[in-house]
Amino acid sequence: MTEANTVRFNEEALSWDSNPSVQLATALAHKAYLARLPPPEILSTYDIMDLGCGTGLLSLALAPSVRSVTAIDAAEGMIAALRSKLEQQPPTPGSNTTPNNDPDNNNSPNPPAPPPPTNIHPIHTLLTSATSPLLHHDPLTHLPTPTPRRFDLIVSHLVLHHIPSLPTFFATIHDCLHPGTGRVMVTDFEDFGPAARQFHPESKMDGVERHGIQEGVMREVLEGAGFVDVKVERAFEMGKEVETEPGSGVLGPAVVFPFLICEGRRAA
Known part of the structure; x- marks a missing residue:
């Protein structure tokens, strides 16, 4: 990821989660992933990497x-935001006495928020190698491992359009997966023509390497990196308000953006 991207995402980290498009896209991607992953009894055994995790929504x-x-991002501000979420203390029992809006139960307090998960390990780095010493850590046991860990699944959401070299990016992902079983699953908006440029306002074009991804290109990139069982398909669509005129900063009616999900398995 370029320096322009890192600077931008450091600046936007504190307000990132307040963007409704970010929240909606993440929720839709999460649903698309779960629909294509193994059942809970198998998925619960997976060690996964979220590459380009941002504030950790996914x-x-x-x-x-x-x-x-293992949640990795090159922007220190994004990782700091995730760490802050993971360090939040659960409320003291009985401390949440705010009435809810249920007309049939006006005196019942809102249920307390669940404690943050303890199985996420945030890492601030630009990952370029599967041999990185930062991968010598088990998020569940919090113990170091003698060799870099390999993963059952690597996900990445709304990151590909910021990556200068997709072949290099997927070569690193390939090497971080378990041979024979490890899978990659990534989502990003589709390059469906000139209108796809509207996904970003003109003020945020610095660091945008491409205006979405294309099915044929992604298939070639994944296969070129050594993945088998490659599948690229539309996963969902999302409406997003765009500028009425490029550079105006004025948002108008929403444009529907299709999202692709790209999958592959590392060969044995």
């Missing part, structure tokens, strides 16, 4: 379903 959504999540 990591936090997936954490209850898997054994562990």
Whole structure:
């Protein structure tokens, strides 16, 4: 990821979760992943990596379903935001006495928020190698491992359009997976023509390497990196308000953006 991306995402980290498009896209991606992953009894054994995790929205959504999540991002501000979430203390029993809005139960307090998961390990780095010493850590046991860990699944959401070299990116992912069984599953908006450029306002174009991803290109990239059982398909669509005129900063009616999900398995 380029320096321009890192600077931008450091600046936006504190307000990132307040963007409704970010929240909606993450929720839709999470649903798409779960629909394509093994049943709970198998998925619960998975050690996964969320590459380009941002503030951890997807990591936090997936954490209850898997054994562990190694959450990696090149922007220090994003990782700091995730760490802050994971360090939040659960409320003291009986401390939450705010009435709810249930007309049939006006005196009942809102249920306390669940404690943050303990199986997420945030890492601030630009991951370029499967041999990184930062991968010598088990998020569940909090113990070092003698060799870099390999993963059952690597996910990445709304990251690919910021990556200068997709072949290099997927070569690193390939090497971080378990041979024979490890899978990659990534989502990003589709390049469906000139209108796809509208996904970003003009003020945020610095660091955007491509305006979405294309099915044929992604298939070639995954197969070129050594993945087998490659599948690229539309996963969902999402409406997003776009600028009425490029650079105006004024948002108008929503445009529907299709999202692709790209999958592959590392060969034995």
